[in-house]
Amino acid sequence: MAQDILMPALSPTMEEGTLAKWLVKEGDSVTSGQIIAEIETDKATMEFEAVDEGVIGKILVAEGTAGVKVNAPIAVLLEDGEDASAAPAPKAAAPAKVEAPVVAAAPAAAPAQAAAAPAKDGKRVFASPLARRIATQKGIDLASIKGTGPNGRIVRADVEGLSAASAAPTAAATAAPAAEAPKAAAAPAAAGAMPTGPNAAQVAKMLDGRDYEEVTLDGMRRTVAARLTEAKQTIPHFYLRREIRLDALMAFRAQLNEQLSDRGVKLSVNDFIIKACAVAMQRVPGANAVWAGDRIYKLKPSDIAVAVAVEGGLFTPVLKDAHLKTLSALSAEMKDLAGRARNKKLAPHEYVGGSMAISNLGMFGIENFDAVINPPHGSILAVGAGVKKPVVQADGSLGVATVMSVTLSVDHRVIDGALGAEFLQAIVDCLENPLSMLA
Numbered sequence: 296m297a298q299d300i301l302m303p304a305l306s307p308t309m310e311e312g313t314l315a316k317w318l319v320k321e322g323d324s325v326t327s328g329q330i331i332a333e334i335e336t337d338k339a340t341m342e343f344e345a346v347d348e349g350v351i352g353k354i355l356v357a358e359g360t361a362g363v364k365v366n367a368p369i370a371v372l373l374e375d376g377e378d379a380s381a382a383p384a385p386k387a388a389a390p391a392k393v394e395a396p397v398v399a400a401a402p403a404a405a406p407a408q409a410a411a412a413p414a415k416d417g418k419r420v421f422a423s424p425l426a427r428r429i430a431t432q433k434g435i436d437l438a439s440i441k442g443t444g445p446n447g448r449i450v451r452a453d454v455e456g457l458s459a460a461s462a463a464p465t466a467a468a469t470a471a472p473a474a475e476a477p478k479a480a481a482a483p484a485a486a487g488a489m490p491t492g493p494n495a496a497q498v499a500k501m502l503d504g505r506d507y508e509e510v511t512l513d514g515m516r517r518t519v520a521a522r523l524t525e526a527k528q529t530i531p532h533f534y535l536r537r538e539i540r541l542d543a544l545m546a547f548r549a550q551l552n553e554q555l556s557d558r559g560v561k562l563s564v565n566d567f568i569i570k571a572c573a574v575a576m577q578r579v580p581g582a583n584a585v586w587a588g589d590r591i592y593k594l595k596p597s598d599i600a601v602a603v604a605v606e607g608g609l610f611t612p613v614l615k616d617a618h619l620k621t622l623s624a625l626s627a628e629m630k631d632l633a634g635r636a637r638n639k640k641l642a643p644h645e646y647v648g649g650s651m652a653i654s655n656l657g658m659f660g661i662e663n664f665d666a667v668i669n670p671p672h673g674s675i676l677a678v679g680a681g682v683k684k685p686v687v688q689a690d691g692s693l694g695v696a697t698v699m700s701v702t703l704s705v706d707h708r709v710i711d712g713a714l715g716a717e718f719l720q721a722i723v724d725c726l727e728n729p730l731s732m733l734a
Contacts, residue, residue, distance in 0.1 A: 296376060297352060297371055297372065297373050297374070297595060298349075298371070298372050299368040299370075299371060299372075300331075300345075300346075300365045300368065300369055300370040300372050301365075301366050301368055301369065302314075302334075302356075302364060302365050302366060302367045302369050302372065303334070303343055303365070303443065303450070304365045304366075304443050305334060305336045305341045305343070305443065305452065305643065306339070306341075306643045309336045309365060309514075310365055311362050311363055311364045311365060311514070312333040312334050312336050312363055312365070312514065313334065313359070313360065313361040313362070313363065313514070314332060314334055314337055314356050314357070314358055314360050314363055314369060315333045315334060315335045315340055315358065315359070316332065316333040316358050317331070317332050317334075317354060317358045318330055318331055318332055318333065319331045319351050320330075320351065320354070321351050321352065321353060322350065322598065323351050324348075324349070324350050324351070324353065324375075324723040325345045325348060325349065325350070325351060326345065326348045327346060327347055327348050328345065328423050328451075329344060329345045330342045330343065330344050330345075331343060331344065331345050331351075332358075332369075332657075333371075335514065336353055336514065339639040339640060339641055339642075340639055341452070341642070342642070343625065344423055344450060346421075346423055346424075346448050347372060347373075349372040349373050349374050349375065350372070350373045350374075350375060350377070350639070351370060351371075351372065351373075351379070352370075352371040352372065352373035353370065354370045355367070355368050355369055355371065356369040356370070358367075362467075370645045376654070377442075390472055390555065391640070394569060396538050398478050400465075404702075405698060408524065411653070417512075421442065421447065421448045421449065422437050422442065422448060422449035422450075422599075423448065423449065423450050423451065426449045426450050426451050426454050426693055428554040429451060429454045430449075430454050432640075433454070433457065435454055435457055437454075437732070438450055439640065440453055440454060440457070441453070443643075447585075452642050452643055453644075459645070465594075471489065481706055505673045515605075515607050515608035516607055518608075519608045519609065523667050523671070524672065525582075526667050526668050526669065526670055528669050529670075530586075530670060530706050531706065531707040531708060532665075532667075532704050532705070532706070532707070533691060533703070533705050533707050533712065533715070534702055534703070534704055535702070535703040535705065535712075535715050535716055535719050536700065536701070536702045536703075537661070537698070537700075537701055537703075537719055537720075537723055538698050538700050538701075539585065539698065539699045539701060539723050539725070539726050539727060540686070540696045540697065540698055540727055541564070541681045541697040541698070541699050542695075542696050542697050543725075543727060543728065543729060544564070544567055544726055544729045545564075545697060547729045548562055548564065548567065548729075549728065551622070555623060556624070556724055560623045560627075561626075562622055562623070562626050562628065564681070565601075565629070565653075565655050565678075566625050566626040566629065567622065567726065567729060568619075568653060568676070568678060568726065569599055569601065569614060569625055569629065569653060570617065570619055570622055570725070570732055571722050571725035571726045571732055572597070572617075572626060572653060572676060572722055573597035573614075573617035573618040574597075574601055574618055574652065574721070574725050574732040575601055575718055575721035575722045575725060576594075576597040576618065576650070576651070576718075577597060577618050578721045579714070579717050579718045579721050580593065580595075581593070581710070581713065581714050581718075582651075582673065582674065582710055582714055582717075582718035583595075583650050583651075584650060584709050584710065585650050585671040585672060585673050585709065586670065586671050586673065586706055586708050586709050587671060591708075591709055593677055594650045595616040596615065596616045596618070596619075596649055597616065597617045597650075597651060598613055598614070598615045598616070598617065598649040599613065599614045599617045599631060599649055599651060599652070599653060600612065600613045600614075600646075600648070600649035600651070600652040600653070600672065601613075601614065601632075601633075601652065601653050601655075602653065602654040602655070602666075603632070603633045603636040603637065604635055605637050605639065606637075606707075610628075610636035610641060610646050611631070611646055611649070611652055611669060612632035612636055612641060612645050612646050613645065613646060613647070613648050613649040614628055614629065614632070615648070619661060622733075632645065649672060650672060650673055650674075651667075651672050651673060651674045651675060651676065652668075652669050652672055652674075652675040652676070652678070653675070653676050653678060654666040654675060654677050654678065655678040655679065656677070656678070656679065656680075656724055657678055657679050657680035657699065658680070660680055661679055661680060662679045662680050662682060662700055663677070663679040663700040663701075663702060664677050664679065664702065664703070665677055665702050665704060666704050667704065668704050668705075668706055672706070673705070673706050673709035673710050673716070674703055674704060674709075674710060674712070674715070675703075675704045676701055676702070676703050676704075676708065676722070677701060677702040677703075677704065678699065678701050679699060679700040679701065679720065680699065681697045681699040682697070682698060682699075683695055683696070683697055683698075684696060684697075684698045686698065699726075701722070703715060703722075704719070704721045
């Protein structure tokens with residue numbers, strides 16, 4: 296029987312996308328798991344694989360079409376031998392399905408998550424063959440995974456970044472009863488929409504007679520604007536500031552880079568900052584936490600998100616288990632993630648998660664700034680440039696040192712002032728005594 300191929304939700308924040316390119320044409324036979332199109336999400340261009348086998352009977356959305364809603368029909372798949380006249384009339388697009396990162400999901404989302412992977416004859420979940428093969432290789436139970444493909448189908452992107460150990464908490468996190476739905480989350484809706492400022496027509500009227508260029512927002516810029524507006528309106532930020540002397544770190548870095556030069560490794564100050572934050576999370580575990588609607592989730596691994604500027608916005612790829620990795624491993628992984636982020640080739644699992652983020656503008660000469668928390672993170676560290684400054688030495692004499700200013704933005708719902716200060720002190724200790732974070 297003919298069936299619709301629907302616009303998939305290929306990222307956690309995707310509500311609509313651009314059908315960048317069809318890799319098949321009408322009349323082509325396709326197999327389950329075959330890549331049939333390239334779709335631009337709010338964050339990246341991703342490949343879309345067929346869920347079932349059959350023949351492309353009709354393409355409903357031409358390539359290059361922007362603003363295609365999630366779950367809207369984009370093509371019709373026919374069974375072998377079926378005539379194109381059997382194709383059903385296009386249906387109205389279903390409401391956009393926006394899937395939040397598991398760590399941030401409120402318990403109220405549990406029923407939807409459970410329904411997202413329906414069982415066939417009560418025995419199996421819907422998954423593409425490629426996803427099943429990856430899951431089998433990794434020992435992952437597909438029943439614990441929430442699919443992001445059409446009708447909740449589990450696809451390759453859902454399982455590529457998981458392990459058998461990491462998949463289990465996903466099922467536990469989504470199993471909270473609906474009776475425990477957070478009451479606090481409903482409060483903003485009851486209070487009415489928050490003000491967003493003047494609309495386009497009002498601003499255009501203010502600029503009447505002036506020369507300006509209108510820039511249409513793409514998916515990434517819309518997402519960045521929405522999330523940062525949400526963050527500043529809903530997260531009670533407070534800020535902790537410190538200055539860090541980098542002389543010991545700079546000397547240690549130079550020594551390591553000399554020794555690692557034969558391996559082609561060159562460590563950056565940012566690599567040390569990532570490691571310092573990861574170690575500090577282990578020393579102050581209360582700060583390794585995220586906000587989840589009506590509760591706090593405390594993480595055990597140190598998963599660090601790092602802001603990477605790209606054309607039109609930014610990505611925050613996540614370095615998982617950073618406390619367990621060497622500096623050279625972190626450096627290589629960060630270079631790889633940053634490079635693919637700039638080319639918009641990251642998969643969703645590579646930029647979702649983490650309990651804190653790092654935003655480093657020091658390379659641009661910025662000495663200090665305040666960063667906005669990326670929900671559901673509990674904090675974000677804003678890193679400025681290291682500059683030579685006069686300092687008072689331990690013996691009371693004046694000297695010169697390389698000093699870096701940092702600001703820790705903290706979600707007061709997750710971390711209180713004293714805990715935040717302890718966490719920042721642990722970061723400072725690691726950076727001013729770099730050998731200690733390697734012990």
